[in-house]
Amino acid sequence: MTRKMVTIDGNDAAAYIAHKTNEICAIYPITPSSNMGELADAFSAQGRTNIWGTIPTVEAMQSEGGAAGAVHGALQTGALTTTFTASQGLLLMIPNMYKIAGELTSTVFHVSARSLAAQALSIFGDHSDVMSTRATGWAMLAANSVQEVMDSALIAQSSTLQTRVPFIHFFDGFRTSHEVMKIEQLEDEDIRGMIDDEWVIAHRNRGMNPNRPVLRGTAQNPDVYFQGRETVNPYYEAAPELVQKTMDRFAKITGRQYHLFDYVGPEDAERIIIIMGSGAETVEETINHMNASGEKVGMLKVRLFRPFSIKHFISALPASVKKIAVLDRTKEPGGAGEPMYQDVITAFAEAKIEDYYQFEEMPNIVGGRYGLSSKEFTPAMIKTIYDELNSARPKNHFTIGINDDVSHTSLDYDPEYRTVKGEVFRGLFYGLGSDGTVGANKNSIKIIGEGTDNFAQGHFVYDSKKSGSTTTSHLRFGKDKIQSTYLIDKANFIACHQYELLEQFDVLSKAEEGATFLLNSHLSKDEIWGALSRVYQKQIIDKKLKFYVINAVKVAQETGMGMRINTIMQTCFFAISGILSKEESIAKIKDSIKKTYSKKGEAVVEKNFHAVDQSVSNLFQVDVPTTLNGSDALRLIVPEAAPEFVQKVTAEIIAGRGDDLPVSAMPNDGTWPTATTQWEKRNIALEVPVWEPDICIQCNKCAMVCPHAAIRPKIADEKAFDGSPATIKHVNARGKEWEAGSEYILQVAVEDCTGCNLCVEICPARDKSNLSRKAINMADQRPLREAERANWDFFLDLPEVDRDNIKHASVKGSQLLQPLFEFSGACVGCGETPYVKLTSQLFGDRMVIANATGCSSIYGGNLPTTPWATNDAGRGPTWNNSLFEDNAEFGLGYRLTIDKHQVHAAELMTLLKDDIGAELVASIANASQANEPEIFEQRMRVKQMTDIVEKLDTPLSRQLLSVADNLVKKSVWIMGGDGWAYDIGYGGLDHVLASGKNVNILVLDTEVYSNTGGQKSKATPLGAVAKFAAAGKPSGKKDLGMMAMSYKNVYVASVAMGSNDAQTVRAFMEAEAYEGPSLIIAYSQCIAHGIDMAKGMDQQKLAVESAYWTLYRYNPMLAIEGKNPLTLDSKPPKKHVREYAMNETRFSILSRIDPELSAKYIEASDVAAKEKYEYYAKLAAISYDEA
């Protein structure tokens, strides 16, 4: 049979089989598995059926725990059911996994294996998650490449139905889940050939049915539980052989033969590596190279890791083996060794004892760890391991790929060792996330993979920021199968799609001799040489690079493509890479354009065609001179003034040299310094705001909405400006509260600004003679950079405004408070961070933050730099992220500690009152700390007390000093998105609200799972299109605020800064002041809404004007005073929800998919919005007068 060749990634391959072979998918997003659920949902939405002709039901759940529960239920009632997950998500499924296995239930969970959060979270790949499920009784089948994912997914599905043992089918997160490869797609006929209908019917017949009732889930007692547990043994004993038979059956159909353990190498090899997952591909590539050079090394690929068949394992190994390295992609601290190592040792010991031992002598077996969190695993490392096995006593429990200068576990390797033959095309493409480089490369892989007989591989690396992020595409093409599951470090083609990147890192460091270098540059082929730094000139000359330039931005503009340079750069790549002839490649690009855009109309197709033609005629080869005349070097990564840790560690990570940092450079318990974003000058904005003091009304709204704290006001005495830089601007401070001679300054951090435009949009002040000119306007960043850098430094040195002189509960006042959250990696125009920043301004010096996993934990804590900052006194927010699901409880834990330690400190003070003085003890114990001045006074009193206590130096005094800090009010903040608050963390959030404890909960409500790419949550509104709600969400948003209000003792506020910033500030102040649980639900615009992010605040306004979003505050203190606790802050609606919704793609796209349904939803949303407003208005109007 001729099968279709497709270029897809691992997730796609798994989802394809899962959707073909199941009836129900219960899903929940988690990186890097989210795409599998999304694809399954998309397939069903497109009407694709499984092999039995029915469209699988895809149900999005509130957590992985929920997904596992739904899977368990669906399985128990007889449906073929699956799910997709990874990492902590898989861990949340463990309780159900025990049940599913205990009940001998057939299912396959597809897992893109990922690191577990330990000292830090990591979204990248290793086997920590799957290894944590070893004890559940699930079979574990590993796939090493994208083709194997498709094959193993089917083998697992077939096997589980035969064996009744549930399967985890896993593959490496990102490396395999996101690697695009050309593979052979299994056809329905193949799939049918692997699954007998009778197995499916047997599975259904085992399902619960009142017509043949059974009871499962009994509680068993000491008398029978044990025996019951042993009943399953025959199934586990039979399983390996059944899986092997399934593999054999698969081989008959497809020609691809797998074994439970696949040995590769000469039959007389003495040194062997045992490995599982994508790393096996590189090991195979390496041994092929080594053996071709005369060595005799082998490897064993472990496919079926559970049930671990010792017999199959032993018989797969050559009798000649003398040295074995077992490589585990996980770490089990404190264990006798990593899991697979232990299994291998056990297998050898048992084989010996049980007498099916076939080896001349007991091999020397060592274990090693590699590749945690997608750490590179290269032929050089593998060669080193084989070399190590040559030694008399190879190092055991070693690590490879890092420099462990603490425990000295690591093996040194020679990074220059390589296996790849020259004829493989190895291309590196540097671009920005926003320029479409990755999309174009995915398209190129498709063109080459599906249009030629070349093998193709694409792997994409993204940086840690959500704004201005750099992407690196690694593309390989060749006539032979590609097994290089590692990044390209010697490229024969390098494309730099953004000129600015030349300054940020050495884009040619990985160019090999004779490589081709393609640069998108505003400079012509004659101008470019002189503009390049010597770093590049030298490499171009020394490495004899073929150097091409194109002004892709100009071509894009001239051909009506706007800023989209991707098609142009792609055309240039084809034109000079030589993979296809120029004519053929252009024809194929055009064909691909036609396929992509034909539905969008001739005009779009023609425009793209024109861009393709113009690309070729604007591409020029540079005549490379032989002399160097460029400037010296790349810019410094961080300024010299940065602290030592930032210089030594942070800067290295920023520079892309984090892989080279030794273990000793890492904090050992996950503790990192705050306030380090200030050292990373990213310069990502093309345009930045410029202030016009003569027009400004000093309202500070610009600072309020700035997501990155990059525009800041201060008030300073005019004398403070003596000696200021020449271009600094300031103006008389407006307002009676300022002394004469006070000057107002509004300064932009142009190197930290992301150019989102929100400040300009919100600015209410206009030039009376030219209404297009505001008090801030955007201008090119580059010409301003140097001067504004000096101005910013000067601004920072100006004293902060005295907090006692400012009205905190106002927009103007709050923005004169120093932000202690700055320059995060949040998206351009982020709707969340202005609220986060506001909390830091109001309460930063006493904040303890629990942050749910999600966008806010990523921009709040994703390395290299940390945005939570400190004030001059060194105080500032202290922050931690526990998990996604437990954040409210985590934050409550903070409160419990603080309260306990406060009580204990008071107890200790009482015991020491003779030394401290009864009056001071009483004044501390009884102090009111209702506002900042009172807190300041308390801080002074506690300082006075600790000064005395420090001198005592007794056991009691030392105890008191360790808890005395808690006598000063701390502000506990629990933050996260709607995915956490409305879905996965709702149970905990509800419990914490009910606890009555003094915590402040901030829900950054984007109405969608933003961080994982826009999946629906229970905050997603009616009719919005989101992932898992491709046809528009058919139900409305949960009224979380109303639910919280039902407790009566919870402070609740619903805010939207863009509609009423003063109400926002008031709500934050009241929430924090309330001595009980507070919940603030903050409308936050998001990229996932599909809007012009610069108009985010306008959308907030429209949301409130249409009553789509209601502003209110529910303050239980008012009820105590006998007043109505609810204040409705929204005015009566004056707009239809349509006027808000149709500006957002999440709503408007539905009008293109299903206009009638869209109209129905919008109308229903409007009715619901108005009803909600009326309801709240009535509640707010109830008289609480006792009369």
Added chain:
Amino acid sequence: MRLSTNYMGLELKNPLVPSASPLTEKLDKIKILEDNGASAVVLFSLFEEQIEQEDSTIEHFMDYGTDSYAESLSFFPQAHEYLSGPQDYLENLRKIKEGVDIPIIASLNGATPGGWMQYAKKIQEAGADGLELNIHYLPVDFNESSADVEKRYTDIVSWVKSNVDIPVAVKIGSRFSSLPAMAKALEGVGADALVMFNRFYHPDIDLEKLETKRQIHLSHSRDIRLPMRWISILRGNVNMNFAASGGVHSAKDVLKLVMSGADVTMLTSGLMAYGPELIKTIEADLITWMDENEYQSISQMKGSMSLIHSPKPQTLVRDNYMRTLLDFQANNKF
């Protein structure tokens, strides 16, 4: 009594044709118009911007932020094929053609020669009986001469005419240095009819927000005088049909316009103000008036008051201006 009229080869039972507006967007509304006696309908316009930009906009927002960060490589589901504005228009046109018996004239609104004109062909394929090209252009380029502007019109019409077989009407504004020359030029490139005139909606200033705001005012009967004058000047001098648009609210308006030379009169504001029943009322009033004044048919009166047939032609040209002023002076009490 024969109310029938021929417009671009389409035999219409009366000269009452609802023009392109939100009233002519959906089948249900068009059916109501048909039931009330509309002889044809000009469909809601498909705009150049819809074809050239709107889909790029949706595509932009669907793509924005993708492939930037490893956890969120996209933000929207890839499940659905969505209908682009133009596809939706063609689909709607097909549905309407199936649902009504009267001729449907599609409307394509644009001003820049380009890819959007291809949609003329697709509109023809979708079954339209005729096409109205609404060339709605506001020149703001100080280097663009009046000849350049006129060429823009003839280029568009010429391309469309050479690519479709259905009749093509051109809806124009009234502001040309020489409207007769423009009309001749459009005749030269094959236009089958002129629709006179497009109404430019002039934005207002919102003094509270200090920004310009859109405003639409419905037309009034007095507005018919502009098309009336120009149709009467052109009638008989250029070989095209004429549709009068703007201000048709009553049978009298229709009579005046037909006498000036209009083959059909187009209605929107009147329908918005009085509802679709207005067509029935006008039709009945036409019959009454024609009966009272002993007219046999619409064709009988068509162009009877045009410049070449007018009993007082001077009142239609410059003389009219002078006399109007003199009258004004005579009546002025100031």
